[in-house]
Amino acid sequence: MKLLSLQERLGLVSYRNQAKSEIKPHITVETDICNSTCPHKCTTYVCPANCYTMDDQGKVHFQVEDCIECGTCMYACDQGAVSWEFPDPEIGRGVTWNYG
Amino acid sequence: MDEKFDCIIVGAGVAGLAAAMVLARSNMKFLLIERGEFAGSKNVSGGVLWGHDLAKLVPDYWEEKEAGWERFINHRRLTFMDEESTFSLDFKSSHFNEPPYSGVVVLRSKFDRWLADKVQDAIDASDYAMDSFIATNILVDQIIMKDDKAVGIKTGEDEFFADSVIIAEGVNNLLTRQVGLQTQYVPADHMLTGIKEIIRFDQKELEDRFQLNGLSGMSNEFVGWATDGVEGGGFLYTNRDTISLGLVLGIKDMREKNKSPHDVLNHFKSHPAIADIIRGGEIVEYTAHVVSSGDKRAMPKELYKDGVLLAGESANLLMNAGKAIQGMDYAMRSGILAAETIVKAKEKNDFTSATLSGYRKALDDSYVMKDINGFQDAVHLLHTPTMQHDVPNLICDFGRQFFTIKNEPTPKSKDMLRGAIKRHSSYWDLIKLGAKGAKAL
Numbered sequence: 001m002k003l004l005s006l007q008e009r010l011g012l013v014s015y016r017n018q019a020k021s022e023i024k025p026h027i028t029v030e031t032d033i034c035n036s037t038c039p040h041k042c043t044t045y046v047c048p049a050n051c052y053t054m055d056d057q058g059k060v061h062f063q064v065e066d067c068i069e070c071g072t073c074m075y076a077c078d079q080g081a082v083s084w085e086f087p088d089p090e091i092g093r094g095v096t097w098n099y100g
Numbered sequence: 101m102d103e104k105f106d107c108i109i110v111g112a113g114v115a116g117l118a119a120a121m122v123l124a125r126s127n128m129k130f131l132l133i134e135r136g137e138f139a140g141s142k143n144v145s146g147g148v149l150w151g152h153d154l155a156k157l158v159p160d161y162w163e164e165k166e167a168g169w170e171r172f173i174n175h176r177r178l179t180f181m182d183e184e185s186t187f188s189l190d191f192k193s194s195h196f197n198e199p200p201y202s203g204v205v206v207l208r209s210k211f212d213r214w215l216a217d218k219v220q221d222a223i224d225a226s227d228y229a230m231d232s233f234i235a236t237n238i239l240v241d242q243i244i245m246k247d248d249k250a251v252g253i254k255t256g257e258d259e260f261f262a263d264s265v266i267i268a269e270g271v272n273n274l275l276t277r278q279v280g281l282q283t284q285y286v287p288a289d290h291m292l293t294g295i296k297e298i299i300r301f302d303q304k305e306l307e308d309r310f311q312l313n314g315l316s317g318m319s320n321e322f323v324g325w326a327t328d329g330v331e332g333g334g335f336l337y338t339n340r341d342t343i344s345l346g347l348v349l350g351i352k353d354m355r356e357k358n359k360s361p362h363d364v365l366n367h368f369k370s371h372p373a374i375a376d377i378i379r380g381g382e383i384v385e386y387t388a389h390v391v392s393s394g395d396k397r398a399m400p401k402e403l404y405k406d407g408v409l410l411a412g413e414s415a416n417l418l419m420n421a422g423k424a425i426q427g428m429d430y431a432m433r434s435g436i437l438a439a440e441t442i443v444k445a446k447e448k449n450d451f452t453s454a455t456l457s458g459y460r461k462a463l464d465d466s467y468v469m470k471d472i473n474g475f476q477d478a479v480h481l482l483h484t485p486t487m488q489h490d491v492p493n494l495i496c497d498f499g500r501q502f503f504t505i506k507n508e509p510t511p512k513s514k515d516m517l518r519g520a521i522k523r524h525s526s527y528w529d530l531i532k533l534g535a536k537g538a539k540a541l
Binding site: 001003004006009010012013016040042045046048049050068069070071072074075076078080084085086087088089090094095096097098099100 | 137141207210237274286287291293298344358362369370380386390
């Protein structure tokens, strides 16, 4: 069986409010902490939806759109950079599982 | 709705729905709040629901044609894995064919939704058919506390009041932290990420491939190479026309070993034995969710306080002691016991912790805490490098020699075993493991 890329995997996920251009993020990340004192920047590899990325300069960036609400980053970040909530059903992104 | 409820339940997962069912049947006025579009829409599990508690909530559930569960388990397999081999303990028995089954495979988006319909039926049959509700699409922002006692919930501008609140919000237990039952920051030490693919087959093809008969099913856990050196394990469960294939991976270990869960999942799937199993399947969903390890150190400091109870994964009630990954059965039983405690509190009209502490006692007396307490050593043992790497490698090494026939004089099995032990571990390590294992299990 062909192994899927993460992008292909995320393509199988149903998100809420997909048509909305403006959504309220349910996770906020102080990337200043990631980019100054964090020794591991682990969110850039432990997030199962790759919401945290690292650019060519080694800077961490975050986008909430692909988030599948698993909670991994909330536990993985031990530097106090991640503030975690659940998405608002009306104006948040969030996930709706078809199988779960 | 300015009237006060007897109870507000936050979260329509297995724990919340079980609690709601008991409350409905006990003629209580309650509100069950779910943030997803429908019960189950936000929920993920491996997953097998073990034990008989489902039959307590939905008697004769197995007789329904379109029930929410997928298959009953009559075939268990535990597989040790190295780079090129698998060596399994395999047990299949018609002993498990009779309902109520010892375990059923579920897909939560379907199962929880079905169970919620059953709860609605129970509400409709109760005295509060018009006053108790399952409300979806509502996010609870806050538990309203008055003099450190929970008296309701706040959602946006709206407030709902109740004599009691059952928090069944799941492992990402923000409300649990808010009411002070768990610290705001929970470290990654005893938390894992579950990651899973749903892979679809033609149903007949699936049944032939796994030797399934009717609605029988198989559960398979994997130890060793599957996790690419990360603490954790793999699983495979058969659904009606799909399989659930995935891993649970220690978050702290991934952080320290610089591993991505989706890469490790591809690593697992590339194993020749797994590749053979999934060939020709179509991936239809990719999911992930945090789970707790079953280490008691991850549990909240208490499971109740004035006006509030914790049930299911919001209390980190989950355990893998090597025999099965249990969590949904704990959620179901804890939801039932929480609701029964609320019913008693209503009779006494006392919702303070003096009465609600009965929940802790009931849970301690149940198999849930007895098992969690009794198998802590096994949980710790399972997460040691010896169990995670050395033992699977040793077993597969021995297996390869044992099953190799070369038309040369064959060494005795005990010599093969001695060699395998030497290559992957030591007698001393195994003696320690055996002694600990005998005590732990």
